[in-house]
Amino acid sequence: MNFLPTDEQRLAVEGFNRFLETKLQPIVRRYQPDKLIEKERMLEIFQLMLPYGMGGNGIIAEKHGGMGMPWLTYALMYEQLARVSGDVAISLLIQQLGAYSLEVCSNDAMRDKYLPRMLRAEIIACSGISEPGVGSNVAEVTCRAKKDGDLYVVTGEKTWISNGHYSDFCMVIVRTSDDGAKGLSMILVDRAEHGYDSRNIDKLGLNSTSTAQLFFDGVRVPAANMLIAPGAGLKNTLVLFEKARPMVGLTSVGIAQAALDKAVAYAKERRQHGKPIGAHQLIQGMLAEAAIELDAAKLLVYRAFNLIDHGVRCEVESAMAKCYATEIAVDVASKAVQIHGGNGITKDFGVELLFRNARMMTIPDGTTEIQKLIIGRALTGLNAFS
Structure with a gap:
């Protein structure tokens, strides 16, 4: 068991730390202690971090346009980002896992449409799981996606959604049937194309990053946007x-x-x-x-x-x-x-x-x-x- 970082990992962390101290820290200081970083500025930060693999592109495979980093290497660098700004780190965490979800999902069309723009830090993703009455037990999700021909009609509310207020799209865990845990799936809802509303939440801490409620009021989404087959959510x-x-x-x-x-x-x-x-x-x-x-x-x-x-x-x-x-x-x-x-x-x-x-x-x-x-x-x- 080796507890020492490789030379490659050490050099990556050292280079990223120089960027954090000289470029990122002056930016985030303007927003401390509790001012929300605007969407445009957050995207700018992601774009500045792209060369280091820290703009949402790090762990994504090279064949899909990412840098193909090992998770541990990415983690060593992410740790330094969290040391400088927990707010930016949380926003990046959601962005990176959103890109990863698109990469591994079975929907090639959605991957091809959204992943390249994420890897250029042009759009922001969020993931919709928690609801006002559903927290730790995902199997109790009530947000409904009802089939209507070639569409799903999405109705419900999500809360505590990181990146939610300035998200361009949300990967929403929805209920497609009443069959308990087997009735869940995930569908991609685009704010501009399909529409959903959001309200930012003031919190105890981490207020420089968005945490929001999302509202889906009969949103009509193409069935082709289903990322995970019904039952596998x-x-x-x-x-x-x-x-x-x-x-x-x-x-x-x-x-x-x-x-x-x-x-x-x-x-x-x-x-x-x-x-x-x-x-x-x-x-x-x-x-x-x-x-x-x-x-x-x-x-x-x-x-x-x-x-x-x-x-x-x-x-x-x-x-x-x-x-x-x-x-x-x-x-x-x-x-x-x-x-x-x-x-x-x-x-x-x-x-x-x-x-x-x-x-x-x-x-x-x-x-x-x-x-x-x-x-x-x-x-x-x-x-x-x-």
Whole structure:
């Protein structure tokens, strides 16, 4: 087992870090702490990151116009993006997984129509799963797609949709029959061609990226836009979660790293009782605990991506990575606030924003509690979901 990055990975991360510090950081600072990055600016950011494989093109196969990166290499670079801007990282996560969903779907026409434009960062995607009454249990989705000749009529509401307010299209999990989990599919709804409305949601953190409610009011969509055959929607969604969950965990790792970096710098600079506060044992203990948690989270996340690269199903490992990384990020960011003392609860030092952003991450793509149930089911063979 090799814990060292390859020379190629190291050089890729170093080059991307230079870009982040010189190009991206000045842009995102204008939007901190809570100003929404406009769609045009987000697309501009994606376009700037394309040469590094970080504009939605990274993991897409070369034959489809992408760079064909291994997932782990992509993850090492994405971690650095999340360290600089959790908001941009989340938006890219949705964009990249949207491109991946198009790449692996069985609908060649939809792939050929939308994927090239995504890989040029000309349009923004979102994925519509959660609903006002449906969160962790995807099998209970109620958004309906009713067949009407060569069309499907889509009616329903989605919520907590990342990239939703400025999305050009949404890949919507819909119910095509009342046959429980077997009645789900995924259809692509184009905002300009078919029409849907959205409302941005103000949140605790990560307000520089869009999270929205989407409204589908009898939207008529060609049957040719069905990405997943009726009945296969749940299975495909759960497989996609195996890749999304360690990405969410990695976002938390980046946020936690930023918080720890700020805490270490402040502990070396701030003086009390005649010496830097970092020379006091209790402060060093807090920093050490944060560093241990952060390294453990990284290893769990890296393991999940290594398994993905080797084509190994990793539902449990992805759940562990997401569960642990998102929870320790809250703890690390909380320690950073505490080390900053009174300055930590102001908006001037940035750690309160990192704490709010970290707290956001324990919820999406299955809460901490859902991840524990997945792990518990694997350990006991007993299903707490039914």
